[in-house]
Amino acid sequence: MHPGVQHPKSPDASSVPASLKTETSPKNASPARRSRPPRPNHRHIHRFPFPVDVHPLPPLIPHNPLSIVSVLLSYLTYLIAPPQQHVYSAYFDSATSSVHVTDPKAIRALWEMGFFGKGSLSRSEPSWVEREKKRRGLLGGTTSEEVTRQRRTERRELKMDRARMEKLIIQERLKAEAAARQGADSTVEQPSQSPSADVSTEKFSLRKAKEARLLDVQRAVQQDGEVNFPDTSEKQTLNGSGKTVRFSPVVQAKEFTSDSAILQLPEVIAEEDKAGPEERPTVENEEHLHLSNEEAFFLVYGLGALTILDDTRRNIIPTSALLPLLCHHSKFPPRDSSSELNPDDTFLISYVVYHHFRSLGWVVRSGVKFGVDYLLYNRGPVFSHAEFAIVVIPSYVDQYWKETEERRTHCATRVSRSWWWLHCVNRVQAQVKKSLVVCYVEVPPPVSYDLDVPIETDIGRLLSQYQVREMVVRRWVPNRTRD
Amino acid sequence: MADADEAAIHLPSQDASAHIEIDLSDETQDFRMLSNISFLTDGSQASIPKRGEKDFEPNPTLYQADILSASRQAMHHALSHPRIHHPKNQIVGVYAPDGPAPPPQRTTTSVGGLESIAEGSGPAPAEPSPTTITTIGNVHPDACVYVANPKSNLFKTIGQADRWNRIWLLPEEALFMLERGSLNIRWPRSEVGFDEEEMDGNGVEDSGIPMSLQAAYAAFASRGGLNSERFSVYTGLRRLGYTITRAPGWDDDAEDTTGDDESTCNENARQQGGGAGLVGIYSRFINWLCPPSTNTALGPVAGVGFHRSYDDIYSKLSIIPWYDPTATPKAERSRAQAPYRVVFHVYKPSTPFKKSAPPAPDFRIAVVNARAHTSVPTMSQLGALLESTPLDPPSSEKMSRQMYMRLRHGYRNVILAVVDEGVVSYLRISEAAFGKEKLYKQKALGNKIQHRPKPKGR
Numbered sequence A: 001m002h003p004g005v006q007h008p009k010s011p012d013a014s015s016v017p018a019s020l021k022t023e024t025s026p027k028n029a030s031p032a033r034r035s036r037p038p039r040p041n042h043r044h045i046h047r048f049p050f051p052v053d054v055h056p057l058p059p060l061i062p063h064n065p066l067s068i069v070s071v072l073l074s075y076l077t078y079l080i081a082p083p084q085q086h087v088y089s090a091y092f093d094s095a096t097s098s099v100h101v102t103d104p105k106a107i108r109a110l111w112e113m114g115f116f117g118k119g120s121l122s123r124s125e126p127s128w129v130e131r132e133k134k135r136r137g138l139l140g141g142t143t144s145e146e147v148t149r150q151r152r153t154e155r156r157e158l159k160m161d162r163a164r165m166e167k168l169i170i171q172e173r174l175k176a177e178a179a180a181r182q183g184a185d186s187t188v189e190q191p192s193q194s195p196s197a198d199v200s201t202e203k204f205s206l207r208k209a210k211e212a213r214l215l216d217v218q219r220a221v222q223q224d225g226e227v228n229f230p231d232t233s234e235k236q237t238l239n240g241s242g243k244t245v246r247f248s249p250v251v252q253a254k255e256f257t258s259d260s261a262i263l264q265l266p267e268v269i270a271e272e273d274k275a276g277p278e279e280r281p282t283v284e285n286e287e288h289l290h291l292s293n294e295e296a297f298f299l300v301y302g303l304g305a306l307t308i309l310d311d312t313r314r315n316i317i318p319t320s321a322l323l324p325l326l327c328h329h330s331k332f333p334p335r336d337s338s339s340e341l342n343p344d345d346t347f348l349i350s351y352v353v354y355h356h357f358r359s360l361g362w363v364v365r366s367g368v369k370f371g372v373d374y375l376l377y378n379r380g381p382v383f384s385h386a387e388f389a390i391v392v393i394p395s396y397v398d399q400y401w402k403e404t405e406e407r408r409t410h411c412a413t414r415v416s417r418s419w420w421w422l423h424c425v426n427r428v429q430a431q432v433k434k435s436l437v438v439c440y441v442e443v444p445p446p447v448s449y450d451l452d453v454p455i456e457t458d459i460g461r462l463l464s465q466y467q468v469r470e471m472v473v474r475r476w477v478p479n480r481t482r483d
Numbered sequence B: 001m002a003d004a005d006e007a008a009i010h011l012p013s014q015d016a017s018a019h020i021e022i023d024l025s026d027e028t029q030d031f032r033m034l035s036n037i038s039f040l041t042d043g044s045q046a047s048i049p050k051r052g053e054k055d056f057e058p059n060p061t062l063y064q065a066d067i068l069s070a071s072r073q074a075m076h077h078a079l080s081h082p083r084i085h086h087p088k089n090q091i092v093g094v095y096a097p098d099g100p101a102p103p104p105q106r107t108t109t110s111v112g113g114l115e116s117i118a119e120g121s122g123p124a125p126a127e128p129s130p131t132t133i134t135t136i137g138n139v140h141p142d143a144c145v146y147v148a149n150p151k152s153n154l155f156k157t158i159g160q161a162d163r164w165n166r167i168w169l170l171p172e173e174a175l176f177m178l179e180r181g182s183l184n185i186r187w188p189r190s191e192v193g194f195d196e197e198e199m200d201g202n203g204v205e206d207s208g209i210p211m212s213l214q215a216a217y218a219a220f221a222s223r224g225g226l227n228s229e230r231f232s233v234y235t236g237l238r239r240l241g242y243t244i245t246r247a248p249g250w251d252d253d254a255e256d257t258t259g260d261d262e263s264t265c266n267e268n269a270r271q272q273g274g275g276a277g278l279v280g281i282y283s284r285f286i287n288w289l290c291p292p293s294t295n296t297a298l299g300p301v302a303g304v305g306f307h308r309s310y311d312d313i314y315s316k317l318s319i320i321p322w323y324d325p326t327a328t329p330k331a332e333r334s335r336a337q338a339p340y341r342v343v344f345h346v347y348k349p350s351t352p353f354k355k356s357a358p359p360a361p362d363f364r365i366a367v368v369n370a371r372a373h374t375s376v377p378t379m380s381q382l383g384a385l386l387e388s389t390p391l392d393p394p395s396s397e398k399m400s401r402q403m404y405m406r407l408r409h410g411y412r413n414v415i416l417a418v419v420d421e422g423v424v425s426y427l428r429i430s431e432a433a434f435g436k437e438k439l440y441k442q443k444a445l446g447n448k449i450q451h452r453p454k455p456k457g458r
Helices: A009-015 A018-033 A065-080 A104-112 A128-135 A144-182 A186-228 A232-241 A250-263 A266-279 A293-303 A319-328 A346-359 A405-415 A419-431 A446-450 A459-463 B006-010 B015-027 B031-041 B062-080 B171-180 B196-202 B213-220 B228-239 B262-272 B277-289 B310-317 B379-387 B397-401 B403-409 B439-451 B453-457
Strands: A088-093 A098-101 A289-291 A306-309 A362-366 A374-378 A388-395 A435-442 A467-475 B092-095 B145-147 B167-169 B184-188 B206-210 B243-246 B344-347 B363-369 B413-420 B423-432
Touching (some): A088 A104, A088 A293, A098 A104, A098 A293, A104 A289, A144 B062, A289 A293, A293 A306, A293 A319, A293 A346, A293 B310, A346 A362, A346 A374, A346 A435, A346 A467, A346 B310, A388 A405, A388 A419, A388 B379, A419 A435, A419 A467, A419 B423, A435 B403, A467 B379, A467 B403, B145 B171, B167 B171, B171 B213, B171 B228, B228 B243, B228 B344, B228 B363, B228 B413, B228 B423, B310 B439, B379 B413, B403 B423
Parallel strands (some): A088 A306, A388 A435, B092 B184, B363 B413
Antiparallel strands (some): A088 A098, A362 A374, A374 A388, A435 A467, B184 B206, B243 B344, B344 B363
């Protein structure tokens, strides 16, 4: 924001009439609307399913002796200098029972390769820096949050237009009816009038998109005039309050930021001038990647791509200690660290499901927004919508759980879900076009736990005692299956 | 009593919707009314009527009020249309409180014997003793109404014939026909106190006294395992045109037979267990060369060092056991428990149905009372229920191409009818084996399929 460049513009903003402004506004609008920056190549960015390096052997072609040589060569190079697996680091915060990654490189890697975690300042993908840079006018392009916002405002506009049109039609009809009542021959007018109204309501739905577009452009032009007409003091108050102004078209909001810079009082500009040059290039990335406990444990135990530091940020938590730690933190407040591990611990059960679907190639993410435990994405959320929504229910088949009354009631409460709950979840999933999968996890008895070795030293054996069974639940509508 | 729309009944299935349409087209000329009325009264029409735009809230225009009153008017018209039961088509059934029994005394073909279907092997068992209430022919022991002159298309799918050309109806069948107005049930003489002599005289049980709807409900609604939940499922699906029969799981003590033929299971198991031939040998050789390192104790499961391919990582990661529905079930199979049992076999209207040899059902339904069993079934309950159904793997051509479809179809499936005070909600439960569809391998497969057509085009 060089004042030297922008100052000459500011007088025309206040004095030049709207006719001139109409020329400039489409120019400003076009970069946002028409020439969108090319979409990121997700296919390339997310080509690795896991944050683990893979070194495939060169292809072996039997009739080509050179290929054998190259295979041998690659073996040799790996023998001499085995490639190092990059291990990222995170830390566990016991106060919030959460795992965080702060290194920007690690954040990118974990997100891009397998869609792990969630940006602490973003909806999902850690995109806060880009948004912040954009907000300060340092970067072109749009973040996903902005696209969503834009889409929402557009939709709201459409709906408002529609409501306005409907109201107009009703008013017109009322007027016509009143007129008809006054003029005695209502019988003649009624039929001629009603079809016309019908046509207009029906046509509106088809036309509304076009109309809304037109309205948008018109209003953009109008408001452009309005924005620039009022004097600077009003602008200042609006700007100072920090609220987004109620000019809903997206184009407007964008222009407004630039306008505000122009119209600021001299001393404010001067102030920004001082701060500007240093501040602009270094937008500090304040965002963490928040890993869910299951994700963190999978990255550590499953892939070995992550190490987790404890509260001191110095010592690495070994895997054998990490499992009990996360189990104890599966409840709030966390249980005493000395307490026994339960085989039906919430963390263990949800981890079993998480690991199961990850090992089959699904990208597993939290489904809390849809009222379920997990969502299964094919390849990743940037490629397609989740097709399956997972609900986890433990299951106690083993005789051990039926032995005492206490255990039976415990199991019953853990298992119990009402029909109303199931229908609720099912209807929501149908609404968002996902298939509901009820995932039963068979919980082993804890007898195997009091063997000679503590269970956390052989996590693989512990996990192999669970069993996962999936049932797809769907509403059956007899009317539609008659053929 | 047969409906006036006997003609409509002769049309295959869809009788209920057909007669409403006929009524309307005679009555009203206005298309809007017609569309309104047909959409109000039944949603199961072949052609969906045009509904136009919906008003979401009342507004003070006369126009809206006119539309409302017009459609109301149309409904009243339709309802006030006289429905005539022709006495010629009357179907008369007789209540048999003691269950199926041979006709009393002499074998009489007096009641409608002439028109009856000629499948019974003529007259005659000599003196059936009154004590034998066991099955006569193959009539279900719960049957409690018999029709001596079965002349209706409904009997193509309802009832069971005995040797005397009488058709015996189960309580739900009798109630359904009664509700529909297609059947007139009479009290038997034994129940209303007729003289013995008179009975002897003509051997007719029919007392001529009609049974009221209330009496029929009182007599049938809880007879032979029937309850209101099962009945509402039965009639609901019947009205939609489905054919429903009782499944072996109807009685709580009955051992349900599964159509689970072991051969298919074995076949599947064989297919699963490792590749045969050269590929198998090769993979075994590779396994021997570099044995899969087991790092499952403390991880990383994917293994230390560097990796050759993501497929290797995935296969190493798969350490969580999952239930394989195609595997032969364990020796002791848990029996399906009370509410979670298949009680109905349902056939689509389009499925050709023969009473003597019913085909494999299109759907299997278990009926649950949502008030009596308030929580969703546990895995063992649902598992036992699913195991009582035959294996139905996703095998169609379309499914072989689409993985999502395969997963949704599952390997076994059953329909739960959850009944909450008369309101039925159907849920289709299917056993999806996600473990059998390795997504990471699917991707490679999908790419190959995508690439294949290319050379053809060139």
